[in-house]
Amino acid sequence: LDDPAVEALLEDPARGYDSARGWGRELESSSGLSGPLRLSQRLLFVGVAAAPAPSRGGGFSCPGLPAALEGSVAGLAAAVGEAEETAAEAISLYTPQQRAQLLDSFGGVVRHRPLAAVGKDDVRLAERFDAARLISAGATLASAAEVALPALRTAARGALRGRWRCGSVVVAGVQDDAYAAADLRDVALLIDLGGRNRYAGPAAAAGFGQARLVIDLGSELVFQSSEPAFGSGLFGIGLLYAPEPGRKTLSAPDFSLGAGFFGVGGAFLAGPTVTAKAEHFAQGAGAFGSGAFVVSGASASLSADFAAQGFGFTRGAGLLVVRGGQTRADCGLRHPDPREALALISLCQGAGDGPRAQAAGGIGLALFDGDKAALESSYFAQGAGYWHAFGGLYVRGDGSSARARRYVQGAGVHAGAGLLSWRGSLGRLTAWGVGPAFGWDYGVGLFEVIGDENTLQADWASGRGDVNGRVLADIRGDRNVLRLNDWATAPFKRLAAGYALTRLSGRGNRLWSPGLPRGRSGAFDVMSSPWGVTRGEGSLTLTPALGVSSAAWPAVDRGVAAVVEARAMAAALAEADSLPLPRRARRWLSLASAFSLDARGTLSAAARLMSLPRDQAVLVVPALEVENFNETFWIRIAAAAAGAAAG
Numbered sequence: 001l002d003d004p005a006v007e008a009l010l011e012d013p014a015r016g017y018d019s020a021r022g023w024g025r026e027l028e029s030s031s032g033l034s035g036p037l038r039l040s041q042r043l044l045f046v047g048v049a050a051a052p053a054p055s056r057g058g059g060f061s062c063p064g065l066p067a068a069l070e071g072s073v074a075g076l077a078a079a080v081g082e083a084e085e086t087a088a089e090a091i092s093l094y095t096p097q098q099r100a101q102l103l104d105s106f107g108g109v110v111r112h113r114p115l116a117a118v119g120k121d122d123v124r125l126a127e128r129f130d131a132a133r134l135i136s137a138g139a140t141l142a143s144a145a146e147v148a149l150p151a152l153r154t155a156a157r158g159a160l161r162g163r164w165r166c167g168s169v170v171v172a173g174v175q176d177d178a179y180a181a182a183d184l185r186d187v188a189l190l191i192d193l194g195g196r197n198r199y200a201g202p203a204a205a206a207g208f209g210q211a212r213l214v215i216d217l218g219s220e221l222v223f224q225s226s227e228p229a230f231g232s233g234l235f236g237i238g239l240l241y242a243p244e245p246g247r248k249t250l251s252a253p254d255f256s257l258g259a260g261f262f263g264v265g266g267a268f269l270a271g272p273t274v275t276a277k278a279e280h281f282a283q284g285a286g287a288f289g290s291g292a293f294v295v296s297g298a299s300a301s302l303s304a305d306f307a308a309q310g311f312g313f314t315r316g317a318g319l320l321v322v323r324g325g326q327t328r329a330d331c332g333l334r335h336p337d338p339r340e341a342l343a344l345i346s347l348c349q350g351a352g353d354g355p356r357a358q359a360a361g362g363i364g365l366a367l368f369d370g371d372k373a374a375l376e377s378s379y380f381a382q383g384a385g386y387w388h389a390f391g392g393l394y395v396r397g398d399g400s401s402a403r404a405r406r407y408v409q410g411a412g413v414h415a416g417a418g419l420l421s422w423r424g425s426l427g428r429l430t431a432w433g434v435g436p437a438f439g440w441d442y443g444v445g446l447f448e449v450i451g452d453e454n455t456l457q458a459d460w461a462s463g464r465g466d467v468n469g470r471v472l473a474d475i476r477g478d479r480n481v482l483r484l485n486d487w488a489t490a491p492f493k494r495l496a497a498g499y500a501l502t503r504l505s506g507r508g509n510r511l512w513s514p515g516l517p518r519g520r521s522g523a524f525d526v527m528s529s530p531w532g533v534t535r536g537e538g539s540l541t542l543t544p545a546l547g548v549s550s551a552a553w554p555a556v557d558r559g560v561a562a563v564v565e566a567r568a569m570a571a572a573l574a575e576a577d578s579l580p581l582p583r584r585a586r587r588w589l590s591l592a593s594a595f596s597l598d599a600r601g602t603l604s605a606a607a608r609l610m611s612l613p614r615d616q617a618v619l620v621v622p623a624l625e626v627e628n629f630n631e632t633f634w635i636r637i638a639a640a641a642a643g644a645a646a647g
Helices: 004-011 013-029 034-044 067-091 096-110 120-126 131-156 559-577 583-592 599-610 631-646
Strands: 163-166 169-172 178-180 189-192 197-200 211-216 221-224 232-234 237-242 248-251 259-261 264-270 274-277 280-282 285-287 289-296 301-304 306-308 316-323 328-331 344-348 363-369 374-376 379-381 384-386 390-396 401-403 406-408 411-413 417-423 428-430 438-440 444-450 455-458 464-466 470-476 481-484 499-512 520-522 525-529 532-543
Touching (some): 131 211, 248 264, 264 274, 379 384, 583 599, 599 631
Parallel strands (some): 178 197, 189 211, 197 221, 248 274, 301 328, 411 438, 470 499, 499 532
Antiparallel strands (some): 232 264, 384 417, 464 499, 520 532
16 A cells, blocks of 8 residues: 655655655645646556546526526536546445455544554555545546636626525525535535525535535535535545635534545635634545645635645545635644643644554655745644655745644654755744654654744754664755754664765854854854764854744643543453453454553553463463564563473
8 A cells, every 4th residue: 555656765865855846836836626636546546547538517497596507507517517426336346345445444543543553454444445436436527627617607697596406406696695514415416606605414415335526616615514514525535615705614523625535625715804613534635545734815714633634545545725914723732742741743734654563654744835834733734744654734924833742843753754845034942852853763854944034942852863774864045043953963873874864054044053162153064973964055053042032832631531541441451351362362462552632541451461360371472563663672571481381
């Protein structure tokens, strides 16, 4: 399940650096939803046939529908039908029980369900899915919608009023409309020509084998749902277009707002003033498919809980595009992470992730194009890739800020790759550590800043290639201030060197160098080791006194999350205790190795494993599955505790 674009980048980071920046340029020049979806198709798959031309319709009849709408509605109805045929065929290879298995495993991970995991059987089941064909069908449907928009706008200027339903097609005029869940049931195509409209239910929500398209030309729109909605493709294709200027307010749970899970989901919204709230796997998220969330207009406010705002999981791509100034985007600030007291697990704002040693990850891209964007996240965010995945964050405009805590801002971890591309002045980048620009364990960290008077800050492990990681970083402009600890360092570990090659060019740039007794200015190379170098071009000042203090980070309340995870662990232990041997030992080992806030629970599982009677200790070593590398720690201890009885 490797992604060819990511593997090429890991193989040749220098060439991959150019490619990854090029993906940002493609996002900048893309239009509608069809552009991002076609980009995701090219990145995920090689040799996939181009999408066919949008359907021209034929055979559609809707008595009473105004003549000005007949051609456009017929063409869109046919396009939805063709997309649905593809979706139905794509999921036909799975039984309902198998779909439930994929939702439980892959879906559990992207929703941060306690103890969720992806195993070998899940991967074997998932790899049969033809995501390439489904993304192609989604892009074709998006193209059909975009081709139809001019004619629909023309019809809307005729001030048509009324509502027409013909089978699974609903067309409404320019009056204000309210759609309840019952009004949306079994509606494959909904076109609303204008007004102030309200949706209280799952519009543009495609379930198993479905295609759903909503085009609303209204000005002030409110979308609310307690189910996946508003550009949701859950084993289907769901697209939402709200392309006319005006306030848009959206609120939905998991798998919403441009989410493709074994499917394609897309939402295109015009502002100014778009306010969108979602939970998990949303706002441009893809796994075995593609999700795109595109916002055009100033003053957007976006928030999501986890795996969102440009997130890609296995064989998936998630793309977030925001055009317009004064955007605020918060993502991944809900779930505490066990690594340290202030940690929150995010996977947001240009993040790619994969189930390590089971399957490669996906591609997550996020573009913010406009002045004064303010981005906030925590762990694995803002241009981060983990396990053969890629995450890219592209920021364009002046006066913006991005803040995230760890594994961030151009970080590639465990054979993953990340890029932060920042083009603007008077901005501020803040991290705690392991970023910006960090490559760990064959990971690749890529980083560029082009602009003047930016402030970059991290307390540790920035600009560093460690445990065979590689970093390429390029900072160009004048009067930039860099309080970046460990910058351009690269040790020799595990029988191989890491590499950190960085360049600072321009006039009046200052780099924090706490080991120097006094400052030094000029144009020179600084080598921290044979494998780490900073090339200073123009006038660079190395100074031990920079006047930029460490960032303050808010406290994290673990109380509720710890209780939830403890209950899940207790239930899992009780279930494991009831299993027959050797499945019982296998499950105990898995729970002992779980990455959980409930340390007592994991130790309890380990204690069970090490307390096996001597005649059962022979089950300890066979309980190990080599793909689950975290289990090797406990298996060694348990085997040692059993002694010769372990075999």
